Amino acid sequence: MDLKLKIWRQPSAHADGKFVDYQVTKISKDASFLEMLDILNEELVNKGEDPVAFDHDCREGICGMCSLFINGRPHGPDNAVTTCQLHMRKFKDGETVTIEPWRAKPFPVLKDLMVDRSAFDEIIQAGGFVSIATGGVPDANSIPIRKQNADLAMDAAACIGCGACVAACKNASAMLFVSAKVSQLALLPQGKVEAKERVQKMVAKMDELGFGNCTNTYACEAECPKEISVTNIARMNREFLVAKLS
């Protein structure tokens, strides 16, 4: 298939960016979206031009490194997949594809399609853990956990930290990301001990870093490649309220 591409090019964090048009031809429908970009980049390098910078690593939908706002949607037109797992069969021959970086104040562009998502790490550093050190912990089976709770915790823990939720949200809210971690730990006895402090610290950090408020549009859930549920946000709000009241 042949495609027209409109790609955001920005030489560095502080430079101005703009859309540049490219053309790719004879792309296999079985190629992945990133392989299509590889082909474009190989052509650019051969012409002596600067290839398009984009983040990626595992190409298996699990590391959360790939991003890309494709035709107005984080991770493109397919549901429940990351950009690296998006395949060209989801596009039509001759289509124009617009590719942008995540657009959110807390995620500044570094170059072209790459953004800085270290704000997510800072939120986890504020409290997204259980405060135990290595060694001296009880036998794993001495803490039985209801299977239903373990499964719900796993649903929340499946978040890959890609930032699509923030990119999808008109307020650039990080509520889905933060609530996934808060929920995972709140659902497990190991995490209960520090539940109050955790939710307060993580929410405070999120606000401090300039993420916006949640106005319940649920765009985050709709675009999440791992289908993390907004029920986590409700759970976090409850946790937050309880923490405040006690």
Add this chain to the structure above:
Amino acid sequence: MTKLDSKIPAGPLAEKWTNYKAHQNLVNPANKRKVDIIVIGTGLAGGAAAASLSEMGFNVNVFCIQDSPRRAHSIAAQGGINAAKNYPNDGDSIYRLFYDTIKGGDYRAREANVYRLAEVSNNIIDQCVAQGVPFAREYGGLLDNRSFGGALVSRTFYARGQTGQQLLLGAYSALSKQIGKGAVKMYTRREMLDVVKIDGRARGVIVRNLVTGKLERHAAHAVLLATGGYGNLFFLSTNAMTSNGSAAWRAYKRGAFFANPSFVQIHPTCIPVHGDYQSKLTLMSESLRNDGRIWVPKKKEDAVKIQKGQMKPTDIPEEERDYYLERRYPAFGNLVPRDVASRAAKERCDAGFGVGSTGLAVYLDFKSSIERLGKKVIEARYGNLFQMYEKIVDANPYETPMMIYPAIHYTMGGTWVDYELQSTIPGLFVGGEANFSDHGANRLGASALMQGLSDGYFVLPYTMQNYLADQITVPHFKTDSSEFDAAEKDVQERINKLLAVKGGHTVDSFHRRLGLIMWDNVGMARNQAGLEKAITEIKALRKEFWQDVKVPGTNDGLNVELEKALRVADFLELGELMAYDALNRKESSGGHFREEYQTPEGEAMRNDNEFMYAAAWEYKGDDQKPELHKEPLIYENIEVKQRNYKTA
């Protein structure tokens, strides 16, 4: 003859580690603050070690290539992690896990290290559960286990098909806790390009800031490399795109011996190659072999029809299917170790029975499991893997068998380390996949995660401390010494040289060609002529690379092509060493299959009299042959046998 001292503690096998810890040197808490440690890599090994060392009180500086420590390649592990808990009460024990690992590695690993690994495996599960890792559970609330290849017990703990992700996020949370406290300084988007030695000891690193292009100097009392494996040398592999061999290779060139480089693992269940634009191969977890049955058509005509698209797998009746693993290995069936399963697939495809349009694929079929257990159960076990398969291949594995083929997956070889995981450069420690230590010639499934976390949480924090005990009076190092100047200059020159070539071919084009040479000659089956040819071809390709590679842009800022060029330049050297090693080892063991050395039934034939050793290679200069040092492997607690997976 040899300069190698493996430093295995004296005493009975089961007491070695306890004795070591009882007698090792410790650093007083107030002094730990005076000691700096550099950790390169935030996968399971690096992340766990950095968190644990920092909790003990050391000053830790951590570096990784990705934009966050949470994204290391460990995140992609799917199937599970082994431990000798014996929760299912099926006869498991520390000894059995130790035995299975040595046997699975085809008697080419060091007994003492493997025993320690089995011993601490149980602590890992306890640690991870305490961190809140949501392992799969039974209805009674206790932990669930599954089986993996090479074992007759169920000892694999898992978190759906995302075990690596959950374990890594556990280590990442521990690391984040330390970063949040200001006890660890984290440097992301950095690539280590050299080790700095002062008076013979590792005292620092040169790293490149991947965003600004600036070279940075960092000093410490000890350096830990936890930089993962070099499977990407083959271009197509299941590894993440930035996985590389450069840190280990640079250490090699500074004096750290490289052991068993030719021991690479080819995983039997990956999605087959489908086009020449392909950038990587996707693994389908080995856990699928619990419920999936592997087959090809019995009749060649049927295979040919399938290849031409004239027949579907579902058209082939039961009696016309060859479940070749069940046929050849009745005791282990579909759960034979990876090297055996991979070779058996290659054997069928080479004989013309392969399926798919290329004939380079076999079926992994869930039909009988779905009939026996119901679709719901299979979905709960493997749903995300089936979904991933469908997204990539556009076929529904609930209705038609998956197609799979072997692919490069893991490197057992790596930097040579002693019992303390210290390399031949004093003060340079190596953990996780980057070292050679525990898996011999073949790694069992679910044992890499175990090793990474064992090294990181439970071994390195002790052994590094033992080394550091007499370093407390050594003041913090400055980075303006002549040693740092020289190392930075070397790196700068390498970069300048790459940018100056301005040739006609992209880095990837060279990488692809290297991958093909390796896959054809240093892959699943090797022979003398092929290996000699590979050495000649790699040399020629390397020369061509330095004359004709095209690296656009400059070093001032983000330059992905330059990053790739630096890694591929190292792969072009490491590949040659792998071929040397494979040529030297005139036997078949584990993943290393020399066609000249096989039994009449086509099974690997070891030569214990001559090759029961770890081959550690010493760098002697760019155009010199490396020198081989042999670490003899002594089995005092295990009877060495021909591996047998036909009968239990």
